Amino acid sequence: MKLTLRIWRQSDREARGKMVSYKLDDVSADMSFLEVLDVLNEQLTTAGEEPVAFDHDCREGICGACGMVINGVAHGPQKLTTACQLHMRHFKDGDTIDVEPWRARAFPVVKDLVVDRGAFDKIIQAGGYISAPTGSAPDAHATPVPKPAADAAFEAAACIGCGACVAACPNGSAMLFTAAKVAHLGALPQGQPERASRAAAMLHAHDEADFGGCTNAGECTAVCPKGIPLTVIGSLNHDILGSTIRGR
Amino acid sequence: MTYPGEFFVDGDPIADTKAPDGPLAERWTKRRSTGRLVNPANRRRLDVIVVGSGLAGGSAAATLGELGYRVRCYCYQDSPRRAHSIAAQGGINAAKNYRNDGDSVERLFHDTIKGGDFRSRESNVYRLAEVSVEIIDQCVAQGVPFAREYGGLLDTRSFGGAQVSRTFYARGQTGQQLLLGAYQALERQVNAGTVQMHTRHEMLDLIVVDGRARGIVVRDLETGAVTVDLADAVVLASGGYGNVFHLSTNAKGCNVTASWRAHRKGALFANPAFTQIHPTCIPVSGDHQSKLTLMSESLRNDGRVWVPSSAGDTRSPADIPEDERDYFLERRYPAYGNLVPRDIASRATKAVCDDGRGVGPGGRGVYLDFADALQRLGRPAIEERYGNLFEMYERITGDDPYVTPMRIYPAVHYTMGGLWVDYDLSSTIPGLFVIGEANFSDHGANRLGASALMQGLADGYFVLPNTIGAYLADGPFQKLTPKHPDVAAARSGVTDRVQKLLSIDGDRSVDSFHRELGKIMWEYCGMERTDAGLRKAIELIRSLRDEFWTRVKVPGTGAELNQSLERAGRVADFFELAELMCIDALHRGESCGGHFRAESQTPDGEAMRQDDEFSYVAAWEFASPPVLHKEHLTFEYETPSQRSYS
Numbered sequence: 101m102k103l104t105l106r107i108w109r110q111s112d113r114e115a116r117g118k119m120v121s122y123k124l125d126d127v128s129a130d131m132s133f134l135e136v137l138d139v140l141n142e143q144l145t146t147a148g149e150e151p152v153a154f155d156h157d158c159r160e161g162i163c164g165a166c167g168m169v170i171n172g173v174a175h176g177p178q179k180l181t182t183a184c185q186l187h188m189r190h191f192k193d194g195d196t197i198d199v200e201p202w203r204a205r206a207f208p209v210v211k212d213l214v215v216d217r218g219a220f221d222k223i224i225q226a227g228g229y230i231s232a233p234t235g236s237a238p239d240a241h242a243t244p245v246p247k248p249a250a251d252a253a254f255e256a257a258a259c260i261g262c263g264a265c266v267a268a269c270p271n272g273s274a275m276l277f278t279a280a281k282v283a284h285l286g287a288l289p290q291g292q293p294e295r296a297s298r299a300a301a302m303l304h305a306h307d308e309a310d311f312g313g314c315t316n317a318g319e320c321t322a323v324c325p326k327g328i329p330l331t332v333i334g335s336l337n338h339d340i341l342g343s344t345i346r347g348r
Numbered sequence: 349m350t351y352p353g354e355f356f357v358d359g360d361p362i363a364d365t366k367a368p369d370g371p372l373a374e375r376w377t378k379r380r381s382t383g384r385l386v387n388p389a390n391r392r393r394l395d396v397i398v399v400g401s402g403l404a405g406g407s408a409a410a411t412l413g414e415l416g417y418r419v420r421c422y423c424y425q426d427s428p429r430r431a432h433s434i435a436a437q438g439g440i441n442a443a444k445n446y447r448n449d450g451d452s453v454e455r456l457f458h459d460t461i462k463g464g465d466f467r468s469r470e471s472n473v474y475r476l477a478e479v480s481v482e483i484i485d486q487c488v489a490q491g492v493p494f495a496r497e498y499g500g501l502l503d504t505r506s507f508g509g510a511q512v513s514r515t516f517y518a519r520g521q522t523g524q525q526l527l528l529g530a531y532q533a534l535e536r537q538v539n540a541g542t543v544q545m546h547t548r549h550e551m552l553d554l555i556v557v558d559g560r561a562r563g564i565v566v567r568d569l570e571t572g573a574v575t576v577d578l579a580d581a582v583v584l585a586s587g588g589y590g591n592v593f594h595l596s597t598n599a600k601g602c603n604v605t606a607s608w609r610a611h612r613k614g615a616l617f618a619n620p621a622f623t624q625i626h627p628t629c630i631p632v633s634g635d636h637q638s639k640l641t642l643m644s645e646s647l648r649n650d651g652r653v654w655v656p657s658s659a660g661d662t663r664s665p666a667d668i669p670e671d672e673r674d675y676f677l678e679r680r681y682p683a684y685g686n687l688v689p690r691d692i693a694s695r696a697t698k699a700v701c702d703d704g705r706g707v708g709p710g711g712r713g714v715y716l717d718f719a720d721a722l723q724r725l726g727r728p729a730i731e732e733r734y735g736n737l738f739e740m741y742e743r744i745t746g747d748d749p750y751v752t753p754m755r756i757y758p759a760v761h762y763t764m765g766g767l768w769v770d771y772d773l774s775s776t777i778p779g780l781f782v783i784g785e786a787n788f789s790d791h792g793a794n795r796l797g798a799s800a801l802m803q804g805l806a807d808g809y810f811v812l813p814n815t816i817g818a819y820l821a822d823g824p825f826q827k828l829t830p831k832h833p834d835v836a837a838a839r840s841g842v843t844d845r846v847q848k849l850l851s852i853d854g855d856r857s858v859d860s861f862h863r864e865l866g867k868i869m870w871e872y873c874g875m876e877r878t879d880a881g882l883r884k885a886i887e888l889i890r891s892l893r894d895e896f897w898t899r900v901k902v903p904g905t906g907a908e909l910n911q912s913l914e915r916a917g918r919v920a921d922f923f924e925l926a927e928l929m930c931i932d933a934l935h936r937g938e939s940c941g942g943h944f945r946a947e948s949q950t951p952d953g954e955a956m957r958q959d960d961e962f963s964y965v966a967a968w969e970f971a972s973p974p975v976l977h978k979e980h981l982t983f984e985y986e987t988p989s990q991r992s993y994s
């Protein structure tokens with residue numbers, strides 16, 4: 101099929117960017133969206149132009165590196181799918197497709213479609229862990245974990261840290277990301293000792309990093325490629341409440 | 349037969365692997381209880397660089413930080429959580445024997461040595477099996493959400509090459525969950541101030557001063573700035589080099605640069621030809637293909653592999669009656685069936701396709717069929733076990749595996765070769781340690797499924813943090829500045845090379861070269877290797893490399909985020925590695941594990957080892973031509989036998 105891509109080009113953090121149109125003549129339905137960008141970049145390189153910069157690594161929907169707004173939707177039109185796993189069979193011959201970087205105050209554009217998501221690491225640094233130094237662990241079967249708790253922890257832990265939730269949120273909030281980690285660790289017996297302080301510290305880091313507040317718009321979960329549910333935000337709020345009652 | 353002189357020269361054998369002596373089962377305890385220690389106050393004055401934040405690097409950096417060393421950790425991605433370990437699907441082995449099915453440290457040791465076709469070191473493998481049990485404890489304590497049974501205890505499953513159920517898993521995302529555990533431990537140390545994390549930085553050279561590894565040259569991938577970082581020891585945890593084949597299951601950025609630069613500085617590179625071709629990957633769909641996707645080996649627990657019995661049968665799978673199907677793994681290997689080791693399953697798959705019985709476009713594919721399992725266990729159970737893998741398959745191919753069998757074909761997956769290390773995980777350059785997939789270590793000529801995660805975490809959490817102490821006990825070493833002539837020379841070497849790549853200004857993209865190199869490697873150094881083919885490959889690689897250095901086009905400048913430049917540097921190193929791989933494959937005239945030389949097979953087409961001549965690790969020294977140092981393998985506890993899985 102033939103496609104027109106309109107892609108955000110911006111040479112560095114300070115530069116002003118703009119949308120630029122490119123035509124592609126020979127796109128097959130079996131290609132992934134990133135393979136289309138590869139083909140375009142090959143074309144640009146041989147023509148002596150600068151290829152489009154974009155983050156990617158695993159191309160299996162698990163590393164969370166790729167991320168772009170495709171036709172106004174973070175990761176594009178297919179539900180529960182990262183940009184690297186989006187295949188061209190979901191587009192039609194003659195389509196014009198807009199491709200833009202995540203746009204959020206806390207995620208400055210670095211170049212073209214590449215943004216700086218370092219703020220996510222800062223949120224984890226603030227408390228997104230269980231303090232269990234190497235060598236200190238009891239036998240793994242010392243504490244059985246009820247299957248429902250283990251499953252709930254797993255569901256929340258599936259977050260890949262891609263940032264689509266932030267890009268989709270009208271407030272640029274990272275509440276879904278933050279709450280997913282709080283819910284993961286809070287569901288497990290091992291996570292109980294630090295539960296209240298963890299939630300408060302992570303929320304504090306979230307606000308410090310210039311992410312906006314959550315107004316329950318629900319756009320985040322709609323674009324999340326891993327289907328992290330809004331209910332995790334409820335469990336974050338519950339833990340925060342716990343921490344205010346007990347004092348930090 | 350190749351003889352030294354043509355492509356390489358013989359050097360001195362490696363005399364000592366530094367393993368403690370005494371009974372196998374006591375060696376690790378002995379090393380730990382007699383190794384020299386660094387007192388806590390001194391650790392604060394010792395700098396350690398860790399290159400890589402995958403399972404190996406992430407766990408090592410976190411643990412060294414907890415011990416109080418001053419750690420700086422590097423990765424090329426924008427966050428340490430994105431290291432390629434994140435993509436591991438199936439699981440992690442441990443000899444817990446929670447199932448009471450006869451597992452033990454000894455059995456895991458035995459399976460690993462045998463799985464590796466008797467080309468690994470007994471002392472190291474035994475330690476790996478021993479430490480495996482602690483890994484599971486550690487990960488559970490960190491909150492890794494492993495699969496559990498209704499009673500709340502951990503669930504396990506079987507993987508290829510084993511008759512016990514010792515593989516722990518977190519749905520099809522085990523690597524992700526283990527890596528997030530290590531990542532969180534790492535970020536906790538960042539918060540504590542013991543670890544500094546440098547993302548989007550690439551190591552482009554190793555700094556060696558007075559015979560010791562003392563630092564690295566790195567390029568800031570966003571600004572292009574080239575700087576040096578100096579330390580008392582350097583740990584490479586930079587992963588495997590499967591991407592030399594261009595198409596592999598590895599993440600796009602996986603590369604050999606860190607290891608190769610260290611090799612050029614004197615670290616021996618061991619068994620480069622030992623690569624693993626994984627039997628169950630989604631077949632190539634066209635020329636645009638940028639990577640291959642693995643379908644986890646765990647699927648072989650419940651999926652049955654088959655092809656039509658007769659060549660040229662193009663009926664749809666549902667129309668082929670049971671008695672016209674050939675379940676070729678079950679037929680050839682009744683004892684292990686679909687769960688034979690990877691090298692064996694891959695070759696058997698290639699054989700039926702070469703026979704004209706392959707299915708799908710180009711006839712390069714076989715069915716992996718879940719119909720029986722769906723009938724026996726019901727759809728919910730299959731969804732619970734493999735749901736995300738089935739979804740991924742459907743997303744990529746457009747076919748629904750609950751209805752039509754999957755089509756799979758082998759693809760490059762893992763590299764057993766890597767920098768040579770001794771028992772302490774030290775390379776041949778003092779102060780340079782190598783862990784995880786980057787070293788050659790424990791898997792011999794073939795790695796068993798679910799053992800890479802085990803090895804990465806064993807190295808990073810438990811082995812290296814212990815063994816590095818004995819080296820650092822002599823530190824801190826002489827203070828260095830960036831002005832030191834050896835340091836300055838390493839840095840200008842890097843800037844010159846960057847300039848050179850930018851200045852060629854030719855007419856071919858980096859990717860076009862990478863693709864072509866990959867095709868050469870897959871054709872001649874892939875699943876089946878021959879003397880003539882390897883000689884041809886060496887010639888082709890050399891001439892393509894020359895062409896690269898005169899025709900490559902790298903747009904943009906060195907002073908910005910320039911992804912073409914990053915790839916150009918990696919592909920340039922792949923060219924050099926590719927040649928060494930072919931030389932290694934050529935010199936090893938036997939078949940063993942994943943290394944199949946057509947000239948050395950049994951009458952029924954199985955790999956035939958030649959222990960009299962080749963029971964050694966081939967450790968290569970960088971020189972022109974390369975110098976071969978042999979580490980002879982001795983088996984005190986296992987008796988090398990022809991592997992049999994039938």
Ligand SMILES: Cc1cc2nc3c(=O)[nH]c(=O)nc-3n(C[C@H](O)[C@H](O)[C@H](O)COP(=O)(O)OP(=O)(O)OC[C@H]3O[C@@H](n4cnc5c(N)ncnc54)[C@H](O)[C@@H]3O)c2cc1C
Nearest residue numbers: 400401402403404424433438439551587784785798800801
């Ligand atoms: C699809 C897939 C599925 C797998 N499934 C399993 C499984 O189920 N069980 C199992 O046991 N094994 C599995 N494996 C193998 C296993 O995942 C890997 O062998 C293992 O994760 C490697 O870990 P590592 O820490 O050594 O390296 P990696 O995780 O590859 O990490 C390498 C790190 O080094 C950094 N790096 C590399 N080069 C440089 C440089 N020059 N400068 C700076 N940083 C650099 C990277 O940024 C990264 O942080 C699988 C592999 C694949 C490809």
Ligand code: SF4
Nearest residue numbers: 259260262263265324
């Ligand atoms: S919550 Fe979903 S959208 Fe947000 S970072 Fe995690 S995976 Fe991405």
Ligand code: FES
Nearest residue numbers: 157159164166184
């Ligand atoms: S490239 Fe890893 S999630 Fe898309």
